[in-house]
Amino acid sequence: ELKVEQNPLFLSMQEGKNYTIYCNYSTTSDRLYWYRQDPGKSLESLFVLLSNGAVKQEGRLMASLDTKARLSTLHITAAVHDLSATYFCAVALGRAGGSQGNLIFGKGTKLSVKP
Amino acid sequence: DAGITQSPRHKVTETGTPVTLRCHQTENHRYMYWYRQDPGHGLRLIHYSYGVKDTDKGEVSDGYSVSRSKTEDFLLTLESATSSQTSVYFCAISARQGISQETQYFGPGTRLLVL
Numbered sequence: 379e380l381k382v383e384q385n386p387l388f389l390s391m392q393e394g395k396n397y398t399i400y401c402n403y404s405t406t407s408d409r410l411y412w413y414r415q416d417p418g419k420s421l422e423s424l425f426v427l428l429s430n431g432a433v434k435q436e437g438r439l440m441a442s443l444d445t446k447a448r449l450s451t452l453h454i455t456a457a458v459h460d461l462s463a464t465y466f467c468a469v470a471l472g473r474a475g476g477s478q479g480n481l482i483f484g485k486g487t488k489l490s491v492k493p
Numbered sequence: 494d495a496g497i498t499q500s501p502r503h504k505v506t507e508t509g510t511p512v513t514l515r516c517h518q519t520e521n522h523r524y525m526y527w528y529r530q531d532p533g534h535g536l537r538l539i540h541y542s543y544g545v546k547d548t549d550k551g552e553v554s555d556g557y558s559v560s561r562s563k564t565e566d567f568l569l570t571l572e573s574a575t576s577s578q579t580s581v582y583f584c585a586i587s588a589r590q591g592i593s594q595e596t597q598y599f600g601p602g603t604r605l606l607v608l
């Protein structure tokens with residue numbers, strides 16, 4: 379059974395600071411996803427990581443994947459208030475497509491960036 | 494938003510009544526999913542579909558059934574709603590982002606309260 383653990387579950391940051399959210403998963407997978415969710419809203423796709431060593435960056439967010447360690451990180455650089463949201467990682471079961479693409483989600487990290 | 498709509502967006506119902514939630518997509522995607530989101534649990538897969546009349550169970554399928562008679566519509570039915578089914582329900586489709594990156598895109602969600 380694939381399990382996905384995120385930590386921390388709650389994160390309060392000051393603007394301008396850096397921090398990292400961790401996502402560990404229990405069995406082999408070739409795809410990992412990061413999503414953002416604002417309160418009362420749907421999920422927005424941030425990153426898709428497909429291979430060991432993959433690194434993607436968008437603005438102040440950078441995601442990386444280490445498939446050997448079964449670990450992904452979401453690094454926040456110089457946080458701003460607009461980054462306040464809940465961030466989810468999700469790991470795909472099996473290969474891309476259909477049932478093989480079913481996602482197992484972590485419980486989410488609620489990020490609050492304070493001035 | 495990947496052309497996904499959900500209806501109704503909000504519903505209050507009583508224990509024991511049947512409830513049907515609808516997910517509609519406009520872009521002819523083959524794969525569709527139903528998730529529920531509860532505090533402390535992230536998102537959990539209820540059922541998914543890999544084509545018309547082709548469906549399968551997810552992690553938390555007990556008490557739910559689905560149907561897909563047309564590519565564009567994926568229906569989730571609670572045969573006899575219980576208070577434990579109070580949740581936010583998200584529909585998702587699987588689509589390619591870029592050349593090879595397949596990811597899931599989520600609808601706006603349906604908030605269901607079972608009294």
